[in-house]
Amino acid sequence: MTTAMGAALRRIQLGNALSAFGSGFTVPFLFIYVAQVRDLGASTAGIVLATFAVAALVVLPFVGRIIDRRGPLPVAVAGTVCAAVGSLGLGLAGSEPLVVCAAAALGAGIAVIQPSLATMIVWCSTTTTRSRAFAMQFFLNNLGLGVGGLLGGQLVDTSDPSSFVRLFAIESAMFLVLGATVATVRLPRAPKVEDAVPTDPEASQGWRTLLGDRAMVQLCVLGFVMFFACYGQFESGLAAFAVEVTKISPAMLGIALAANTAAIVLAQFLVLKLVERRRRSRVIALVGLIWTAAWIMAGVSGLVPGAHGVATAMLISTYALFGIGESMLSPTMAPLVADLAPARLVGQYNSAFALVKQLALAVGPAAGGLMAGAGMYTAYIALLVGCSLAISVLALRLGRRLTPAQENPLVVRELQARKAELSVRAGGARVGAQAGPAPDATEPVVTAERTPVGV
Numbered sequence: 001m002t003t004a005m006g007a008a009l010r011r012i013q014l015g016n017a018l019s020a021f022g023s024g025f026t027v028p029f030l031f032i033y034v035a036q037v038r039d040l041g042a043s044t045a046g047i048v049l050a051t052f053a054v055a056a057l058v059v060l061p062f063v064g065r066i067i068d069r070r071g072p073l074p075v076a077v078a079g080t081v082c083a084a085v086g087s088l089g090l091g092l093a094g095s096e097p098l099v100v101c102a103a104a105a106l107g108a109g110i111a112v113i114q115p116s117l118a119t120m121i122v123w124c125s126t127t128t129t130r131s132r133a134f135a136m137q138f139f140l141n142n143l144g145l146g147v148g149g150l151l152g153g154q155l156v157d158t159s160d161p162s163s164f165v166r167l168f169a170i171e172s173a174m175f176l177v178l179g180a181t182v183a184t185v186r187l188p189r190a191p192k193v194e195d196a197v198p199t200d201p202e203a204s205q206g207w208r209t210l211l212g213d214r215a216m217v218q219l220c221v222l223g224f225v226m227f228f229a230c231y232g233q234f235e236s237g238l239a240a241f242a243v244e245v246t247k248i249s250p251a252m253l254g255i256a257l258a259a260n261t262a263a264i265v266l267a268q269f270l271v272l273k274l275v276e277r278r279r280r281s282r283v284i285a286l287v288g289l290i291w292t293a294a295w296i297m298a299g300v301s302g303l304v305p306g307a308h309g310v311a312t313a314m315l316i317s318t319y320a321l322f323g324i325g326e327s328m329l330s331p332t333m334a335p336l337v338a339d340l341a342p343a344r345l346v347g348q349y350n351s352a353f354a355l356v357k358q359l360a361l362a363v364g365p366a367a368g369g370l371m372a373g374a375g376m377y378t379a380y381i382a383l384l385v386g387c388s389l390a391i392s393v394l395a396l397r398l399g400r401r402l403t404p405a406q407e408n409p410l411v412v413r414e415l416q417a418r419k420a421e422l423s424v425r426a427g428g429a430r431v432g433a434q435a436g437p438a439p440d441a442t443e444p445v446v447t448a449e450r451t452p453v454g455v
Contacts, residue, residue, distance in 0.1 A: 016141065068206065127405070242298075284329065
């Protein structure tokens with residue numbers, strides 16, 4: 001990486017961490033705020049949460065092409081302004097229509113920010129440094145959310161609506177800080193405005209190119225199953241199973257969620273060292289096996305109600321295992337999307353993968369909540385065990401379509417460097433052989449004497 005690329009990447013990561021810190025103040029308390037503090041009821045709170053997903057699904061199909069046309073920087077700035085307005089609107093809104101509109105603005109803004117930042121990280125990294133860059137982003141996101149949630153819990157008071165206004169104002173300010181930070185970034189590969197509009201057929205037909213890319217389509221299917229089986233269950237089916245079947249208290253459920261965050265923060269860079277030289281498809285397949293063990297452990301925790309301490313420990317371990325799997329995916333999935341994308345369609349590919357994630361996050365909680373509400377907990381665990389095993393199968397099938405450079409660019413780069421070094425050495429040896437053997441130092445060197453003219 002060049003010095004300019006490193007400086008730009010540090011600014012992006014700093015702004016991203018501050019934004020996650022601001023979101024941590026509000027995310028854990030959003031349902032309580034809408035339902036109880038604003039006294040709009042649980043149904044309205046559910047509509048607000050659904051609005052985030054709907055807003056993201058509306059804007060994401062168009063964001064990628066705009067990023068590829070105009071560059072990620074102005075798109076990211078626009079997203080931060082939209083998110084800041086939506087966040088502040090949530091804090092000030094007192095009626096259902098205003099709360100829903102503010103949630104739509106916040107959801108759309110966040111949906112725009114995510115692929116824009118991902119594209120900026122791609123531009124400010126190389127194929128060999130990209131895994132570490134995305135791992136750092138994931139680490140800072142979780143650290144910011146965790147610290148923000150802890151501080152927000154100290155400031156919030158359900159009997160005082162103004163305390164929530166302060167929380168949303170902090171989140172809004174952090175979005176604006178992210179926008180200001182991003183606006184000052186000098187992207188080393190930013191295209192000129194006149195060059196930003198695609199002129200080749202591949203770039204002008206982005207969705208057609210993407211859907212014709214079999215590897216990317218398989219990765220999107222894999223991503224949907226992955227987000228459905230993990231992130232889509234945290235706040236719905238798994239939480240309901242923990243409270244209703246394992247019989248843990250809501251406070252203990254908070255500890256389990258904290259264990260998930262702690263596992264990510266503590267293990268991220270240790271895991272990175274273990275996976276960055278491994279084939280990406282094999283790493284993803286291993287995550288599927290780890291999550292299979294996690295879901296089996298969750299299911300077993302519901303079968304030992306007499307040993308409450310053991311059941312609680314098993315459920316907390318379930319959340320921790322999910323965190324280990326997430327830390328393995330952060331340096332794997334996003335860099336793989338970038339390496340699959342043609343140079344002029346990086347924004348399109350990032351946006352498409354974000355769209356798949358949002359679909360899974362919309363379907364996952366709905367499916368988990370319906371099965372939990374019907375008491376189908378055995379079928380629920382069986383479904384998620386099957387999904388986790390499917391992750392491993394899909395990952396191994398995807399590996400057959402990936403090139404060595406897409407599977408592990410770091411190892412390929414090292415092999416190329418080694419071959420180049422051996423080639424240089426071999427070339428030097430050939431030159432030395434053509435020059436003939438050096439004279440022996442023990443033999444006298446005979447030189448021809450020049451005879452003076454005229455003698």
